Amino acid sequence: MNIPKTSIHGEWSSRLAFILAATGSAVGLGNIWKFPYITGEYGGGAFVIVYLLCIALIGFPVMMAEVLLGKRGRSSPINSMRHLAQEARRSQWWQVLGWSGVVAGFLILSFYSVIAGWALDYIPRLAQGTFTAVNDLNTTKEVTDFVATRFGELVGDPLRLIMWHTLFLVITIIMVAGGVQGGLERAVRWMMPALFLVLLILLGYAMSTPQFMEGVQFMFNVDFHKLFYPKGEFSGEGVLAAMGLAFFSLSLGMGSIMVYGAYLPKHASIAQTTAAVVAADTLVAILAGLIIFPIVFSNGLSPEDGGPGLVFKILPIAFGQMPYGTLFGTLFFVLLALAAWSSAISLIEPAVAWLVETGKFSRISATIGCGIAAWLVGFATVFSFNIWSDVKPLSMFSAFQDKTFFNLIDYLTSNIMLPLGGLFIAIFVAWLMKNQIVTEELEISSKNLGYRFWRFLLRYVTPLGVGLVFLNAIGVFS
Ligand code: PHE
Numbered sequence: 001m002n003i004p005k006t007s008i009h010g011e012w013s014s015r016l017a018f019i020l021a022a023t024g025s026a027v028g029l030g031n032i033w034k035f036p037y038i039t040g041e042y043g044g045g046a047f048v049i050v051y052l053l054c055i056a057l058i059g060f061p062v063m064m065a066e067v068l069l070g071k072r073g074r075s076s077p078i079n080s081m082r083h084l085a086q087e088a089r090r091s092q093w094w095q096v097l098g099w100s101g102v103v104a105g106f107l108i109l110s111f112y113s114v115i116a117g118w119a120l121d122y123i124p125r126l127a128q129g130t131f132t133a134v135n136d137l138n139t140t141k142e143v144t145d146f147v148a149t150r151f152g153e154l155v156g157d158p159l160r161l162i163m164w165h166t167l168f169l170v171i172t173i174i175m176v177a178g179g180v181q182g183g184l185e186r187a188v189r190w191m192m193p194a195l196f197l198v199l200l201i202l203l204g205y206a207m208s209t210p211q212f213m214e215g216v217q218f219m220f221n222v223d224f225h226k227l228f229y230p231k232g233e234f235s236g237e238g239v240l241a242a243m244g245l246a247f248f249s250l251s252l253g254m255g256s257i258m259v260y261g262a263y264l265p266k267h268a269s270i271a272q273t274t275a276a277v278v279a280a281d282t283l284v285a286i287l288a289g290l291i292i293f294p295i296v297f298s299n300g301l302s303p304e305d306g307g308p309g310l311v312f313k314i315l316p317i318a319f320g321q322m323p324y325g326t327l328f329g330t331l332f333f334v335l336l337a338l339a340a341w342s343s344a345i346s347l348i349e350p351a352v353a354w355l356v357e358t359g360k361f362s363r364i365s366a367t368i369g370c371g372i373a374a375w376l377v378g379f380a381t382v383f384s385f386n387i388w389s390d391v392k393p394l395s396m397f398s399a400f401q402d403k404t405f406f407n408l409i410d411y412l413t414s415n416i417m418l419p420l421g422g423l424f425i426a427i428f429v430a431w432l433m434k435n436q437i438v439t440e441e442l443e444i445s446s447k448n449l450g451y452r453f454w455r456f457l458l459r460y461v462t463p464l465g466v467g468l469v470f471l472n473a474i475g476v477f478s
Helices: 015-026 029-041 045-073 077-087 092-127 130-136 140-155 158-177 180-208 212-220 224-228 237-249 256-262 270-298 307-321 325-357 363-384 405-432 435-442 449-473
Strands: none
Touching (some): 015 270, 015 325, 029 092, 029 237, 029 325, 045 077, 045 256, 045 405, 045 449, 077 092, 077 256, 077 325, 092 140, 092 256, 092 307, 092 363, 130 140, 130 307, 130 325, 158 325, 158 363, 212 270, 307 325, 325 363, 405 449
16 A cells, blocks of 8 residues: 655645635635525525534534545545555545545536636726716615626626636636645735635624614524425425535535645644634635625615625625725625635646646646636536526426526535535545544544544534435425
C-alpha cells in the first residue's frame, strides 16, 4: 500500500490558510443567494431550524470525516478513496465516492457559474447608479416592478448570460491553474473579512426598516405546518431541501473539502478548524436572511415569490435608497463574485487533481479541460431562464413536473448526490476505517468523550437522518 506522505499538488502554508480556503469554499452563493430564497419558498422558521439541525448533527461531523479522509489519503478524492479502501481492506468500489463527487462538481459548477455571472452583471449596473432611480418612483409596486424588470432583462437575454458565464469560468480557470498557494490563499485572506463588513452595513440598513422584526419573526418563528404543507398538501420536500442546502452550503459530500484536507499540514487539529468553518458559514447565511427578509416585507412582497432571483430583486432596492448605496452596492456584488470564485475553484479542484495524478496532464491543461466541460453543461442553465423556460424534461413525474434543466441539476446535486456522498463518507470513516487510524489523524484518544460523540453521530445519526429524510421525501410517511 502506498499512500503518499504529502500531496503532490502542494500544501497550505498554515492551518489558518486551510481555514480560509475551506471557508472560501463554503461561503458563497449558497449562503447569500440560495439560503434566502429557499428559506422563503419553504416558509421560514421551521425550515431554518431543520437547516441548523442538519448543520450541527450531520454537516459538522461529516465535514470532520471528509477532511480526515483527505488528510489521510493525501490525493484527489478518487485516489484518496482508492488508497484508503486498500488500507482498510475494503472494496475498490469505494472509489465511486470520488467519481460521483467529480460528476457532482461539474454539474454544480455548470449552474454556479451562470448565477455568479448575474452578480458580475450587477457590478457595472450598481456602479452606474442604475437603481438610484427607485427614489423617483411613487409606490412600492413601481419600485418592485422596476427592479424585477431589470432582472428580467438580464435573465431573458441568453447571450448576455453566456458572456458573463464565460468570463466567470475563464477567471476560475486562471485561478485554479495557478495552484494551491499562489492566487487562492492570498485572495481569501482579505475577501472574507470585507464581505462580512459589507453584510454588517446592509444589516444596519435592514434594521432601520420598520419591518425588521417582521423579518426576524419570519426567520425564527417556528411553524412546522408551513414546512410540511407548503402547498396545502403534506410533503417531505422541505426537510429534504433543508438537508440538501446544509450539504451544499458547507461544500460537503463531493470531495471539495476532502481535496482541501489533502493539502493540510500534518499536525493540524481537524475538529477546531472544522468548527471555525462551520461557524463562519452558518453566520453568513443567517446574516443574509436577516438582511433580505426585512427588505422583502418593507416592499410589500412575499418571501415565497422571489425564486432564484430573490436577492437580485431585493438588494438593489436597498442600495438604491441608502446613503452611499452606489458604493456599497458595487462593493457588495464584487465581493459576492469573489465569494463565488473561492467556491468555484473548490468545485473543480477534485477533478483537476485527479487528472494531474494520472500523469497525463499538466495542471494547466487539466484545468482548461474541466473548465470547458462545465462551460458546455452550463448552457442548459443559461437557457432554463429564457428559451427553454418551458422545457420541463421530467414532467412525466409529478414531483418534477415544473422543474427546468436548472432546477433538475440543482435538485439532483444538492438534494441527492451530496447527501448520499456524505452518507458514504460517514459510513466509511465510522464503520470501516480502523479506529486507531482515525484517532491518529485526529490526534485524540479514543476515550475522549468528544470523539465518542462524534463517532456516534457519524455511525447512527447521519445514516438514519439522511435515510429518513430520503424516505420522507419520496412520500413513505405520508
Ligand atoms: N458551498 C458553496 C456555496 O455555498 C457551494 C459549493 C458546494 C462549493 C459544493 C463546493 C462544493 O456557495
